Amino acid sequence: MRILIVHAHHEPTSFNSAMTRQAMEVLAAAGHEVVVSDLYAMGFDPVSDRRNFTTVADSGRLRQQDEEALASASGGFVPELQAEMDKVDWCDVMIFQFPIWWLSLPAILKGWVDRVFAVGRAYGGGRFFDSGRFVGKRAMCSLTVGGPAEVYSDVGVYVSIDQILFPIHRGVFAFTGFTVIEPFVVYGPNRIAEDERRTYLTRYRQRLLSLDTAPVLTSPIGADFQRLVPKAGSRG
Numbered sequence: 001m002r003i004l005i006v007h008a009h010h011e012p013t014s015f016n017s018a019m020t021r022q023a024m025e026v027l028a029a030a031g032h033e034v035v036v037s038d039l040y041a042m043g044f045d046p047v048s049d050r051r052n053f054t055t056v057a058d059s060g061r062l063r064q065q066d067e068e069a070l071a072s073a074s075g076g077f078v079p080e081l082q083a084e085m086d087k088v089d090w091c092d093v094m095i096f097q098f099p100i101w102w103l104s105l106p107a108i109l110k111g112w113v114d115r116v117f118a119v120g121r122a123y124g125g126g127r128f129f130d131s132g133r134f135v136g137k138r139a140m141c142s143l144t145v146g147g148p149a150e151v152y153s154d155v156g157v158y159v160s161i162d163q164i165l166f167p168i169h170r171g172v173f174a175f176t177g178f179t180v181i182e183p184f185v186v187y188g189p190n191r192i193a194e195d196e197r198r199t200y201l202t203r204y205r206q207r208l209l210s211l212d213t214a215p216v217l218t219s220p221i222g223a224d225f226q227r228l229v230p231k232a233g234s235r236g
Contacts, residue, residue, distance in 0.1 A: 001212065002033045004091035008098040008109035010040040015144055015189035015197065020097050022201055023142075026208045035087055039108045044080075046111020052081055052118070065119045072120025084116045093211050094139045094178070096168070100146070103164050113172055122176045129220050132177020138211060139173040140181035141165055142204070149187045161185050174219040182215045 005023055009016035020036060027034045037044075045051065050062060055076030057066045071077045077085065088094060098109050105113075117123070127133050145152065145161070152161050162169075165183055173180045184207050186200050207214060 001092040002090055003027055003035070003093045003095065003211070004087050005034065005036045005095045005097055006109065006112060007036055007038045008040070008096070008106045008112075014099075015186060016097055016099055018197075018201065019142060019186070019204055022204060023095065023097070023208055026205050030209060035091070037084060037087060037112075039112060044108060044112060046108045046114070048111060048114040052077060052115055054078060065124075068118035069120050069124065072118060072124075077118070077121075081115055084112065085118070085121050088116060088122070088134070092137055093181075094137065095142055096140070097142045099144045100164065103158065105168065117172065117176060127177070128175050129177065132175065135177035137178050138181055138216075139178035140211070140214070141168060141183040143183065144186045144189050146190070147188055148191065152187075169217055170219070174217075180217040180219065181211065182217060 003023075005020055007016070007020045011017065020038075024034050024036060048064070050056075050067070053067050053071045053076050055067070055070050055074055057063070057070040075082075096105075096109065098106055104110070122133055124133075143165075150156050152158050152164070154160075158164070161183065169180050169183075184204055186204075189197055189200070
C-alpha cells in the first residue's frame with residue numbers, strides 16, 4: 001500500500017514524532033511505500049486565501065470555492081499546494097498524526113485541510129460520502145491528548161474522543177469518500193511511565209500492520225445527504 005502521513009508536531013522528541021518514526025519504519029519494513037508531510041519542518045503556510053492560486057477567477061472579490069474550481073480545472077494551484085494534493089491522490093491510506101490542542105486540530109493541520117481539500121480536487125460536482133472523490137481510500141487519526149482517558153468519558157469534564165474527532169471523521173474524511181479507520185489515541189503520554197509508552201508503541205505497530213483490515217466507522221449515504229441539502233457543500 002501507499003501511505004501518506006500528515007505529521008503536525010513541532011518537536012522532534014515528542015511522542016507524536018516517535019509515533020511517526022515508528023510508522024515509517026514499520027510500514028517500510030512491511031513493504032509499503034510511505035510519504036510524510038512534516039508540516040512544521042516544511043514550514044507549511046496554513047492561511048488559505050489568494051496565495052493558493054496562480055489563476056484568478058474574480059479579482060474584485062475572493063470567492064474561495066470559485067477560485068478553487070478554476071484552479072482545479074486549469075492547473076492553477078501554487079506548486080507547494082499542488083504537491084500536497086498529488087500526495088492525497090497518490091495514497092491508499094492517509095494518517096493524520098497530531099496532538100489535540102484546545103479540543104481540536106493544531107492550526108497548521110487545519111490549515112493544511114483548508115488549502116488541500118479544495119473544490120475540484122477533494123469534493124464538488126455532487127460527489128460526497130459513498131460517491132466521494134476518495135472512495136476506495138482509507139484515513140485514520142493517530143493522536144495524543146494531554147489527560148487520562150477518564151477525562152474524555154461520560155464521567156469526565158470533556159466529551160468522548162469520538163465526539164471531538166467528529167468534524168474530522170465525518171466532515172473531512174467521510175465527506176470526501178474516505179473509509180474512516182477507528183482512531184488510535186494515546187492518553188497523557190507525558191503523564192505515564194516509559195513502559196506504558198512502549199506499550200502504546202507496540203499497540204500502534206499492530207494497528208499499522210492491519211490498516212487494510214482495522215475496524216472502521218460508519219458513514220452516511222450520499223443520496224440521503226443530497227436529498228436533505230440539494231446544493232450541499234462542506235464549507236460555508
